[in-house]
Amino acid sequence: MADYIVFTNSVTDCQVARSVYGDSRAFRINLQSADKTCSQFQSNSKLWLDTGADGLHWSDIRSHDYKANPAYKNYIQKFAGYDRIADPTFQQRPDKSVVAGFVNAILNFALTTVPHAHSISVPQLPYVDGSDRNKINRALAEASSAWKLKSKHRTRLILPVILTNQRQLNKKTDRNAKVALAASCLESSGADGIWVVDSSLNDQEGTSTFEHIRFPGILSFHDELNAKLPAETITVAGPYWGINLILWARGLVRFPIIGAGKSCQYHISGGRLLQGATRIAMSPLRRLVGWSPAVRGWLQENLAKLPKGDAAYSEFVSLERNFQSFQADGQARMQVARFYRDWFRRLEASTPDSRALALYQDFSSAFVLGKSLTELPPTENVRSPARIAKQFMVNCL
DSSP: OOSOEEEOOSHHHHHHHHHHOTTOSEEEEESTTHHHHGGGSOTTSOEEEEOOGGGGGSTTTTSTTOOSOHHHHHHHTTSTTHHHHTOHHHHHSOOHHHHHHHHHHHHHHHHHHOTTOSEEEOOOOOOOSSSTTHHHHHHHHHHHHHHHHHHTOOOEEEEEEEEOSGGGTSSHHHHHHHHHHHHHHHHHHTOSEEEEEETTOOTTSOOTTIIIIIHHHHHHHHHHHHTTSOTTOEEEEOOOSSHHHHHHHTTSOSEEEEESSSOOSOOOTTSOOOOOOOEEEEGGGTEEEEOOHHHHHHHHHHHTTSOTTSHHHHHHHHHHHHGGGGGSHHHHHHHHHHHHHHHHHHHHTSOGGGHHHHHHHHHHHHHHHHHTSOOOOTTSSOOOTTHHHHHHHTTOO
16 A cells, blocks of 8 residues: 555545555545545545534634535534534633534544544644634544544544644744644544644745745644654645655655645635636646646747657657647546656655655756746746745755
């Protein structure tokens, strides 16, 4: 089995995951859509069932004005007490009986829906600035531990730590409070593993602060958290595009989380549903680009700059020849998924001690190549072909 865990949100995601990532350590599915997605996997597949309680993050979830994702509200309101859990006043003085009722309802529903689930997420709310949600998250963790003891079920519990902005990560003084909360909730919940993600991060945006502030802050968070966790804790992070691989290669998490061919960012449950753009993997540059005729023209222009015996030349030729077919979103998703699988397998073939160096060399090659090419078309937010690889490269070691 490969070390990655694949996140899926839809039947299409599951089909991509099953087809391309059949060797995944586990597949994460949403409890909200599990009646449709669970059947996409073989009975012996390890399924991580996420309860989606993080959607109670949205301030208007309790009101009649909530319009972001009606399907989510229809799902979460099945569980008595959901509106109290979402209430900022209740969060600061939680009634443990209400919390226990909500946790028992959602976790029992999870086991009824997918009895063979390998893991289930502990209900948790995303972390906000300050300490306003500390008490509710600890109460949810404690109730989950009590549920597991009472149910006597062997399913593993995974504690979500969903961060919501870079202020929680960039400076050590801010990280300390979140690290302490995560470690406390893990102990209270009796969870077997911990999943960390910065939901505000799209690590391919190329923002100038990524290189020396934001990426180092994420790496430091995991390093500092690991120092407080029991040695046997299962640690996972993502989905991202590159930071998840860096965390894994540097030994800061056991398993990187990846998206099923399209998304490389985590979106909190229950938010507004947006249709993502069709994107393809520009494999020699280790990044994604949007599908457009302008990108195909850029490929044709830059092929003339590359030696014909170069590996990058062959990859660019293949991309250009198949470019039109990638206009179909399904074909593009498969292209991205296959690239990412093959990329990971090459890294995984290195010994654990040499993976960080192998990943550094990989991004370094992409950076050097990118420096020799012309700027990408204006349709791309990050026009420098080398910029994204450089930001990852300097954080590999």
